[in-house]
Amino acid sequence: xxxxxxxxxxxxxxxxxxxxxxxxxxxLVIDLFVADRDRHVSFWLAIGSLLGTxxxxxxxxxxxxxxxxxxMFVADPMSQVLKVSVLLSVAATLxxxxxxxxxxxLLRGEFLSLSLFATLxxxxxxxxxxxxxxxxGLELLALSLYAMVALQRDSARATEAAMKYFxxxxxxxxxxxxxxxxxxxxxxxxxxxxxAASLAGTPQSQTxxxxxxVFVVAGVAFKLGAVPFHMxxxxxxxxxxxxxxxxxxxxxxIAAFAFVMRLLAQALGPLGADWQQMLAILAVASIGLGNVVxxxxxxxxxxxxxxxxSHMGFLLLGILAGTDNxxxxxxxxxxxxxxxxxxxxGMILLLSRAGFEAEELEDxxxxxxxxxxxxxxxxxxVFSLAGIPPAVGFLxxxxxxxxxxxxxxxxxxxxxxxxSVVGAFYYLRLVKLxxxxxxxxxxxxxxxxxxxxxxxxxxxxxxxxxxxxxxxxDLCARAITASL
Amino acid sequence: xxIQLAAFYxxxxxxxGAALRVITTRNAVHAALWLVLAFFTAACLWLLLxxxxxxxxxxxxxxxxxMVLFLFVVMMLDIxxxxxxxxxxxxxxxxxxxxxxxxxxxxxxxxxxxxGVDGPRSPGxxxxxxxxxxxxxxxxxxxxxxxxxxxxxxxxxAIVAAIALTLRRRKETRYQDPADQLAANKANRLxxxxxxxxxxxxxxxxxxxx
Numbered sequence: 264x265x266x267x268x269x270x271x272x273x274x275x276x277x278x279x280x281x282x283x284x285x286x287x288x289x290x291l292v293i294d295l296f297v298a299d300r301d302r303h304v305s306f307w308l309a310i311g312s313l314l315g316t317x318x319x320x321x322x323x324x325x326x327x328x329x330x331x332x333x334x335m336f337v338a339d340p341m342s343q344v345l346k347v348s349v350l351l352s353v354a355a356t357l358x359x360x361x362x363x364x365x366x367x368x369l370l371r372g373e374f375l376s377l378s379l380f381a382t383l384x385x386x387x388x389x390x391x392x393x394x395x396x397x398x399x400g401l402e403l404l405a406l407s408l409y410a411m412v413a414l415q416r417d418s419a420r421a422t423e424a425a426m427k428y429f430x431x432x433x434x435x436x437x438x439x440x441x442x443x444x445x446x447x448x449x450x451x452x453x454x455x456x457x458x459a460a461s462l463a464g465t466p467q468s469q470t471x472x473x474x475x476x477v478f479v480v481a482g483v484a485f486k487l488g489a490v491p492f493h494m495x496x497x498x499x500x501x502x503x504x505x506x507x508x509x510x511x512x513x514x515x516x517i518a519a520f521a522f523v524m525r526l527l528a529q530a531l532g533p534l535g536a537d538w539q540q541m542l543a544i545l546a547v548a549s550i551g552l553g554n555v556v557x558x559x560x561x562x563x564x565x566x567x568x569x570x571x572x573s574h575m576g577f578l579l580l581g582i583l584a585g586t587d588n589x590x591x592x593x594x595x596x597x598x599x600x601x602x603x604x605x606x607x608x609g610m611i612l613l614l615s616r617a618g619f620e621a622e623e624l625e626d627x628x629x630x631x632x633x634x635x636x637x638x639x640x641x642x643x644x645v646f647s648l649a650g651i652p653p654a655v656g657f658l659x660x661x662x663x664x665x666x667x668x669x670x671x672x673x674x675x676x677x678x679x680x681x682x683s684v685v686g687a688f689y690y691l692r693l694v695k696l697x698x699x700x701x702x703x704x705x706x707x708x709x710x711x712x713x714x715x716x717x718x719x720x721x722x723x724x725x726x727x728x729x730x731x732x733x734x735x736x737d738l739c740a741r742a743i744t745a746s747l
Numbered sequence: 748x749x750i751q752l753a754a755f756y757x758x759x760x761x762x763x764g765a766a767l768r769v770i771t772t773r774n775a776v777h778a779a780l781w782l783v784l785a786f787f788t789a790a791c792l793w794l795l796l797x798x799x800x801x802x803x804x805x806x807x808x809x810x811x812x813x814m815v816l817f818l819f820v821v822m823m824l825d826i827x828x829x830x831x832x833x834x835x836x837x838x839x840x841x842x843x844x845x846x847x848x849x850x851x852x853x854x855x856x857x858x859x860x861x862x863g864v865d866g867p868r869s870p871g872x873x874x875x876x877x878x879x880x881x882x883x884x885x886x887x888x889x890x891x892x893x894x895x896x897x898x899x900x901x902x903x904x905a906i907v908a909a910i911a912l913t914l915r916r917r918k919e920t921r922y923q924d925p926a927d928q929l930a931a932n933k934a935n936r937l938x939x940x941x942x943x944x945x946x947x948x949x950x951x952x953x954x955x956x957x
Contacts, residue, residue, distance in 0.1 A: 277893075284900065291907070332892065332893035333889070333890040333891075333893075335891075335893040335894060336893055371911070373907060373908075373910075373911035376907060377904070377907060377908065377911075380900065380903075380904045380907070383900065387897060393894075395891075395894045396893060396894055396897065399894050399897040399898060399901065400897070402901055403897060403900060403901050403904060406901060406904050406905065406908065407904050407908070409908075410904070410907070410908030410911065410912065413908075413912055414911060414912070416912065474852070
């Protein structure tokens with residue numbers, strides 16, 4: 264066993280993580296000295312930390328893969344692209360949430376520092392090269408999220424949601440660890456590259472690893488919110504304050520994609536034939552249940568929760584294809600999905616005001632009369648979620664379906680297309696409410712200029728990516744081929 | 748049968764017995780005490796594997812700190828355990844079934860030759876001058892420094908979350924601010940009033956004469 268040596272060169276690939284940790288620690292201390300009315304100082308410090316870290320991570324894009332910290336940490340092109348996306352989407356989440364939090368006196372240093380800690384957890388997950396770091400990153404993210412949901416202490420609904428999230432999340436972590444320990448028993452290693460090598464080399468170790476795989480897939484499905492492990496999603500989305508819901512719904516999905524990639528595609532890749540079948544079952548159930556149950560919802564947050572479940576099914580379609588093309592289309596899918604989620608919840612936050620949550624479908628009735636532009640913004644996002652061209656959601660769906668088709672999952676593709684048609688109904692109902700109905704109550708457009716601007720850019724990006732998807736698709740394809 | 752093997756079987760039987768008592772005893776305090784016994788016996792098993800540092804840490808951290816804290820919580824919260832116990836017979840078939848299934852799976856995996864898992868073996872006595880603690884420390888601060896730091900960050904998140912979720916600034920709380928007390932001067936503590944001749948206010952004016 265060689266003794267570890269540390270030099271700046273071994274730390275260099277992890278500079279974004281190190282910088283973010285330093286920023287959060289500084290924010291924690293500085294926030295103590297900031298008066299309640301000057302809370303915007305902490306807010307801009309948090310945004311600055313995220314953008315600064317994104318710059319550092321962005322400067323690493325294009326570097327070749329590097330494994331450091333004794334095989335615990337990997338910085339490859341896929342991780343660099345995903346990290347920048349996570350950082351930017353968390354920054355957008357905070358900008359969208361600011362007014363909502365300020366009005367409800369929730370914009371405190373704890374919310375900001377917990378969101379930065381969660382971001383750090385996501386970055387660790389994305390760059391994990393060892394089961395231990397994968398798990399620790401996941402727990403860092405999950406613990407911060409539980410606390411962020413529970414922060415709204417005076418709301419019984421939020422407390423209940425936090426409790427459910429915590430208990431089911433702990434259960435999922437237990438399953439994941441149980442599965443990982445079985446894989447360790449079969450392969451004798453926790454290092455992702457070595458697990459894969461051991462599984463490919465000795466077929467004897469595979470039998471035990473398949474036992475572990477069942478638990479690993481169940482744990483992953485819990486975290487993704489795929490049926491039949493989806494029970495927590497609607498309750499948490501509905502119960503948490505909208506900024507916390509937006510946080511849970513956006514950036515962590517990117518981290519979850521990286522988690523699945525590292526765990527299934529890289530470490531347990533030699534067992535592909537086994538997990539493809541499991542993911543196929545999860546995907547069918549998620550796409551079916553998500554789209555059908557969403558029709559019955561009157562609450563927009565619950566509806567988006569079921570829509571998330573079906574979108575996670577589509578994400579699994581890309582991954583279960585098991586080809587480079589499948590992985591890169593899944594990556595494209597998750598990046599564009601996060602963009603749409605940010606827009607959808609951003610609109611809920613925009614229409615909410617003190618003492619009023621614009622979370623019922625009815626609250627969007629007649630939005631076109633109040634503001635043509637923001638009705639259009641919502642229209643673009645809803646079209647994209649439903650997968651209607653020219654918004655990007657259509658191309659993202661098309662790419663994963665194509666990949667699944669090429670891998671011989673034809674029946675799955677047919678089912679997914681049929682279910683998307685069913686799903687289009689509840690999205691279009693929202694469009695009808697906005698454009699064809701008279702406003703029922705007063706609609707206020709809250710939000711500062713920066714938020715309105717970002718929301719508009721967000722919707723335009725959804726539209727622009729739908730018309731010119733090639734650059735992002737190429738980026739995903741290059742990142743995946745260079746990383747696997 | 749060596750003395751070590753005998754010690755292993757004694758510890759194993761005590762451990763399983765104590766663990767069973769944890770879930771079958773009616774009194775929560777007794778359950779916690781049985782759990783202490785289970786932890787202690789597990790530490791003894793680790794000692795048999797020459798993992799003396801881990802054994803000591805298990806006793807100190809779990810028996811010394813975690814279980815004492817747990818006992819505090821059990822004693823301070825007024826939990827109606829009979830109510831918690833209500834559905835136990837209804838859920839027992841399902842829970843017991845899952846438990847037996849998991850035990851069978853583990854037996855299958857660990858017991859069968861086919862899976863290529865060798866029976867657990869003692870690592871044997873370490874060479875003279877070998878320090879378990881030193882080896883652990885070396886690994887923890889070199890090969891595992893990244894996960895080690897991450898665990899520290901997770902603890903930091905736990906601290907932040909625990910404080911954020913429990914700290915309440917009550918409006919009626921009275922407290923002294925030393926800075927305010929020090930900044931006080933004669934002008935805001937002492938009021939000099941002219942000694943006006945005492946005058947009895949007329950009865951019609953209530954509270955007058957100030």
